[in-house]
Amino acid sequence: MRRPYLILSFIVLYFTIQGQTIIDQKVDSLINLMTLDEKVGQMTQAERGALESLNDISNYSLGSLLSGGGSAPSPNNPVEWANMYDSYQEKALESRLGIPLIYGVDAVHGHNNVYGAVIFPHNIGLGCTWNPDLVRTVNEITATEVSATGIDWNFSPCIAVPRDERWGRTYEGFGETAEIQKIMAYAAVMGLQGDSLNKAETILACAKHFVGDGGTTNGFDQGNTQVSEEILRSIHMAGYIDAIDADVGSIMASYNSWNGQKLHGHKYLLTDVLKEELGFEGFVVSDWKGVDQINEDYRESIKRAINAGIDMVMVPDRYLIFISILKSLVEDGDVSIERIDDAVRRILKQKFLLKLFESPMSDQSLIPLVGSAQHRNVARQAVRESLVLLDSKNDVLPLNKNNKKYLVAGPLADDIGASCGGWSISWQGSNGDITIGTSILEGLNEVSESSEIIYSENGNYDDPVDAIIVVIGENPYAEGAGDKADLKIEFQQVQLVKTLKEKGVPIICVMLTGRPRIIGEIMPYSDAMISAWLPGTEASGVADIIFGDYKPSGKLSLTWPRSMDQIPINYGDNDYNPLYAYKHGLIDFPSTADASELIPYCAATSSNGHKIYLSLSDNITNMETSKEDFTLKINGNIIQDMISDIYISSTEESILIFDLNSEIEQSDKNISLTYDGSGISSNSLLLESLDNYFVFNSVNGSGGTMEIPGIIQAENFFEMYGVQTETCTDYGGGLNVGYMDPGDWMKYSVEVFEDGWYEVRARISGYSGGNLLLNFNDSITSTINYSSTNGWQSWQNFTNELYLSEGNYIMEVVAQQDAFNINYFDFSIIDAIENKNSEVSNISVYPNPAISSISLEFNNSINDEVSIRLYTMGGQLVQTLFEGSSEMGRNNYDFNLSSALNKGLYFIEIKNGKKRYFQKLMIYR
Structure with a gap:
């Protein structure tokens, strides 16, 4: 049984002895020994958890295994990972030719699968460092920690160009332009692969996802990128050229389509452009079940994928069926043996470059480096450099570390899982102490020296404090689960910031987010805005900036939109006028001493539309002005006599309040203020003229409060888990919510205008029956039963009744079954409570x-x-x-x-x- 493996070892040794180290010759010699079964096996990648038997590795000559998100040994530690890898590799070496496995993981921000490994900021944060040397070092450390566990292949870097913040994978890309992707793609590949793959601490990189994944219409994950070839090449493909220049060994095909054709079956892009025109010599791997999406017929999907240029298929579960079908396709002449040999040649070449034939087992001498202090120090540096100080009033930052008292608020402040985001220990990530690390709260305590840090999750604390740090943002998500139709800050978080501002001290908002969010509603209640992105396990880097041990240096690699109406917005667009521009970021802490004028910080309406708040960079000490000095525009039109009064806020002396004669409506767009006076100042700092200064419309904000009675579109949630949106063909068009599994949920901000019994009519389609749970403020529950409509777009109404009192609610909709879509909910009042004159x-x-x-x-x-x-x-x-x-x-x-x-x-x-x-x-x- 071992004799062919000895022959192979002799071949490798012979070429080495003779000085003939040309790997292509080694590969060709090996291919000549291989049967069709063995070649097809090399093109097969199975998920470790889907193996029916460990013997299948050798029996079918499997070329690769992977650990999908959360697929880990137990206990989840570096030693067990290395032992697991070795057990699989031993089985591979028992095959007829003893060809070793190549094992892949998504170590996309450190070895994020392993408990105790250092987790770096996600790529969106690393992009904002604009420091390719740091990104190379980050990936060198990642390669070392991955190598320590035996793994030799990383599905990274992601060089997607996210062009729409609604996309749930925005944080996986370095930024919205080809410029930043090119810089970071080269650095990341060099960090992972180094100058040579044959070193113990280097691993194979995988640039992904080729191509256009960040350009889908409306930011739908796995959607359709509808752009010209010129734009596809100039924006989405540019980073791959630099990755190829860095000798990237593998590239992953993308789930998305380009102008309607799935990338996994796109021969022109995968073969004609990538392999032939760009000269990519590595192998192309599919994404998880990506081949399955080409066609409903699996045989047809495999044929089209392999002929298009997919070299290895991430099956990941039905590998026996895949092997059988691909063999049959070759035997029937639908896939040529030349195409098979080309794919296998590309795969084997990378295995030789990795020295897997000479050293197939793990090198556990590297394990002490996993999560080491040295590695964590680099991660902390990455956090510092990725943090973007979006704005700050004068003299708010840095905070004094000596003998002060600070309140920290918000549940995310003491949440390592939230700091890490998705792809952290598990696929979607999760809240809580998911691994070893430092939360923002712990970092503040560590850095604050003699100052006292008080933590209250909900902000309830009555004693005086000098300032408040409130941490807001997103809970972890990954891929399509993060697709979000509305990016306004959630209702509860807006209310938290508003309540904290009533304490009359400076408010520093720190955002944990995988993308720019719409922050206009909370800006008037803050004094400094910081985007910390998803910093990972070393959140002390946030405290390093807040307390001034380091100056901020991060610059936006994405455009920060003013409102949802601007999305998508990208650098270079016509009428480019965002809240914060591409490459924006304060690199000094604003101070009164260094200021030359009084400048605006933000402007927004009140939630009821009766007022406008204009927040300035310093307290107003002199106001000799009148309402005639200001002009208010709505939708580009000057509104005469709209302002009835102007005065300084009694609770915040840096804010001017404008009382209005008529309400601003939720539908009003493009609100702006122009100022032509010269009588507003802060001591010697004068407010110069304002020219159409942007005013955020906060009317019915916080995720878009919707009215009952009325229709609530299912896609207008302010928060969700697990669902995706898609184009709806029901009457009225638009979008519907779908791809639902049991436990998936959406949340909506609603206002009920009248006590009474309501009929709720849910518009549902799908292939399963079941029930849908509706919760209102976690106290009122109703269930809507529905049946199959025998079609994804065959819509029917399903109803129930419930009693609602007048007031504001968070309506949570929870799926109990799968295989159904929701278009909208229509609430109509049946009967209100009657008065004395009723019967x-x-x-x-x-x-x-x-x-x-x-x-x-x-x-x-x-x-x-x-x-x-x-x-x-x-x-x-x-x-x-x-x-x-x-x-x-x-x-x-x-x-x-x-x-x-x-x-x-x-x-x-x-x-x-x-x-x-x-x-x-x-x-x-």
Whole structure:
């Protein structure tokens, strides 16, 4: 069984002894020994967890294994990773020719799969460093830590060019231009592969995803990139040229389509352009089940993918079926043996370059370096250099480290998982202490020296403090789960910042985010805005900047939009006028001493549209101005006599408040202020004229508050998990929510304008039946049952009823099953609570709160049949109290309450032949 492997070893040794180290000759000699089964096996990559038997590695001569996101040994530590790798490699060496495996992982910001490894900022942050030397060092460390666990292939760097912030993979790219991708692609590949792949601490890089993944329409993950070839080449392909110049050994095909054709089956781009024109000599690997998306027929998909230029297929699970089909395609002449040999030649060449034939097993001598202090220091440096100080009022930063008291607020402040983001220990990432590291709160405590740090997750703290650091942003996500139709800051976070500002001290907002967010609504309540991106495990680097141990140096590698109306916006666009431009970033802390004038910090409307707040860089000490000095424009039109009064805020002396004669509406766009006066100053600093200064429209902000009764479009969530949006063919077009699995959810900010019973009509399509859960402020629950409509775009209405009181709610929609889509929810009022003049009036119930029994009284204007029932707040019937006749006049009833009822709020329904009437009841148990 081992004799062919000995022959192969002799061949390798012979070429080495003779000085004939030309790897191509080694590869050709090996290919001549291989059967079709062995060649197809080399083109097959299986997920480790999908192996039916370890013996399949040798029996089918598998060329590669991978660990998908979260696919790790137990316990998840470097030694177990290395041992796992060796166990697989031993099986590979038992095959007829003993060809070693190449093992791949997504180590996209450090060896982020392994507990205890250092996790660097995601690429969006590294791009903002504009420091290719640092990026090379980051990837050298990544290569060392990956090598320590035996792994020899990294699905990195991602050199996508994100052109729409709504895309859930925005943070995986270095920035929105070819300029930044070219700089960082070369540095990252050189960091991973070094000058030679045959060193113990170097690994094979994989540039991804070829090509155009960041340019899809509306930022839909795996969507359609509808651009000309000129734009595809100049923007999306440019970084690959630099990666090829750095001798990148592999390139991953992209899920997206280009003008309607899937990249995994695109021969022109994969072969004619990438391999022949650009001279790429490595191998092309598919993405996870990417081949499956080419065609519904798997055989046809495989044929088109291999003929297009895919060399290795990340199957990842049905590898036996893939092997059988590909062999059959070759035997039937649908795929040529020359194409197979070309693919295998490319794969084997990289294995030889990696010296896998000579040293196939892990080198565990590197394990002490995993998560070492030296590596963490570099990660902390990367955090410092990636942080972008977007704006700051004078003398707010840096904070004094000596004998001060600071409040830190926000649940993300003490959350390493949130700092790391997606692709951290697991595919989607998760909140909490997912690995070893330092949260922002811990970093502030570490750096603050003699100053006291107080932490309150919700900001509740009554004692005086000198300043507040509030951490807001995104919970972890990856890929399509991060696609987001609305990028405004979430309702709860806006409210937190507003509440904290009432304390009357400077507010420093630190954002943990994988993309620019719409921040206009919180800007008036802040005094400094910092984008920390997704910094990873060494968040002390954030504190290094806040306390002034280092100056900020990060510059935006993406454009920061003013509002959702500007998205997509990219450097070079016509009418380019963002909130913060490409390459913006303060590199000094603003101070009154260094300032030459008083400048605007931000402007925004109040949430009800009655006021405008103009926040300036310093406290206003003199205001000799009138409303005539200001001009207000809405939608490009000057609005005469709109301003009724101007005055300095009583709680924040750097803010001017403009009272308005009429409300600004949610639909108003392009609001701006022009100032021609000269009477506003802060001591010697004068506010110069303003020319159409942008005013953010905060009316019904915070993710877009929607009204009930009314229609809520399913895609207008402010936060979600697991769902994606797609083009909808239902009446009215637009988008629908889909790709739902059990446990996926969306959240909406809603305002109910009238107490009453509502019919909610959900517009649903799909191939499964089930139920959909609706929660309102986690206290009112309703379930909508639905059935199959036998089509993804075959829409039907499914309804239920629930009682809602007037007020604001967070409506959470939770999927209980999969295989369905949602277009919208339509709320219509059935019956509001009536007044005295109704047929039933003067309803009273006592005691209320009740324990075990109640007395109910009401007036009835006529003799009538009535029913009296008890419901939960979600509309679920829990007890029928009475059914029968009631008399004209005062009616009295005594009821015993079911012992099965839990403590909580309920509704009593009195229903006659025409109307329904309601009374709230609190039960104490």
